[in-house]
Amino acid sequence: MKTIETTEELAQFCSECSRYPYVTVDTEFLRERTYFSQLCLVQLARPGDDDREDAVLVDILADGLSLEPLYDLFRNPDVVKVFHAARQDLEIFQVEAGVIPQPFFDTQVAAMVCGYGDQVGYETLVRRIANQSIDKSSRFTDWSRRPLSAAQKKYAIGDVTHLRVIYEDLAEQLKESGRSAWVEEELSILLNPDTYTIDPEDAWQRVKTRTTSPRFLAALKELAKFREATARDRNVPRNRIYKDDAMMELAANRPKDLEELGKSRLLLREARKGDIAEGILKALRVAEIMPRDEIPKPEERPRTANNATALCDLLRVFLKARSTQEGVAQKLIASSADLDRLASEKKPDIAxxxxxxxxxxxxxxxxxxxxxIALSANGSEINVVKIGG
Incomplete structure (x- = not known):
């Protein structure tokens, strides 16, 4: 397999790809020690076979390599860019260069529409569609170390060579079923740049808590806002600033000064002094005077009224039956929260x-x-029965 290490080689390969209807893409990256993903490798394959070097590895860490030829390919409207479970990959390219590949196809989404289950993994599709297996021993290796081992290269290239077979099979299934538009509707979220932007003002929503005290939530919002902005500016993971459990402890106790802050059981020692400590105390002071109408309100799961409980159960049975009949993953059609709202609200705004x-x-x-209508059971089959005239 070929490894591209220069801009000229990349430009040549991407130029050749522009003559084909699609190209498969994958990435290897690290994120354990940074806020933003550290891109280490890009894998590309065009229709063909490996013997003609139709699949390549692009060494992102090679000196002087520019990804502009790849971004030009991403912008090419005549070549479909095919990924599997693309959200993190697209986030990298959006953050790095403000580029989102279009037109774009995600085989995980397509597989859900084609009845392969909820969030089906790549390995499953390789086995079921390409009739191949993957050696996953290199999956969690350090992709930033050079040189890459033969096992790493084999694993990485498999992420795009098998993807060609999977894409062609799923695209044909969608064409036969007339469901290509369904996939396009789902992909619109991934193609929206806002999907990859986290506003520090909304960072508190990522933290799971059952506490509904207004002052707790005000403190949580300001602490999460400070952590998000600081982690982003320093390009370190959020938990390097402070972890969720420490943040909730701070929101509950709301220390007033460095002495009280130092009594925290869960806060990292480095966060009890310097800029982080001052930022925490400032965030808590802002929270203390936050107007009540600005205090966040947690999104409450709608309570199912007693008279709607049976309907909710019935809707779950119907969803399972309909998803089986249509060959579409249940989770893609409706979530449990959707069903609860459908049973409880007159006009729920749900997907x-x-x-x-x-x-x-x-x-x-x-x-x-x-x-x-009503539902009737015939063995394991659920049928719809029209009521009345």
């Missing part, structure tokens, strides 16, 4: 009542809710 999901499930789910 299950929009687009292709409405056609597959939402319309009949609303009819079931209104008592216009």
């Amino acid at each position: 299950a009542l929009k687009g292709w999901r409405f056609e597959v499930f939402g319309r009949d789910a609303m009819r079931l809710k209104r008592g216009e």
Whole structure:
């Protein structure tokens, strides 16, 4: 297999790729020690076979290598860029260069539409569609170390060579079923640059807590905001500033000065002094005077009324039956929270009542809710029965 280490080699390969209908793409990166992903390797393959060097590794860490030829390929409207579970890959390119590949195809999303289950893994698709197996021993190796081992290279190149077979198979299934538009609807989120931007003002929403005290939530918001901005500016993981459990301890106790801050059981020693300590105390002072209408309110899962509990259970049965009939992953059609809201609210604003999901499930789910249809069981098969005239 060929490893590209110069801009000229990359430009030549990307130019050759522009003559093909698609190119498969994957990345290897590290993120354990940084806020932003550290890109280490890009794998590319165009239609063909490996003997003609139709698949290459791009050594991102090679001196003087520019990714501009790759970004030009990403912008080429005539070549589909194929990934599997692409969110983290796209985030890297968006952050690094403000580029999101288009047109774009995600085989994980397509596989969910084609009935391979929820968030199906690449290894599963390789086994079920390409009839191959993957040696995962190099999966969690240090991709920043050079030279790369033969095992690392073999593992990395497999992420794009098998992907060609998977893409062609899934694309054909979607064409036959007429569901290509379903996949495009799902991919619109991944193609939105806002998907990869975390506003420090909203960082508190990533923290799981059951506490609903207004002052606790105000403190949590300001502490999460400070941590997010600091981690981003220093390019270190959030937990290097302070971990979630320490942040919730601070939000609960709300120390007033360095002496009280030093009594924290969970706060890292480095965070009890210097810029981090001052930032924590400032965040807590802001939280103390936060107007009540600016204090965050946790998103509450709707409570299912007693008279809606049976309906909710019925909707779950119907969802399972319909997903089986349509060959689409249940989770892609509707979440448990969607079903709870559908059972409890008159006009819930949920994805299950929009687009292709409405056609597959939402319309009949609303009819079931209104008592216009019922469900009957015939062995393991669930059928819809129309009620009345």
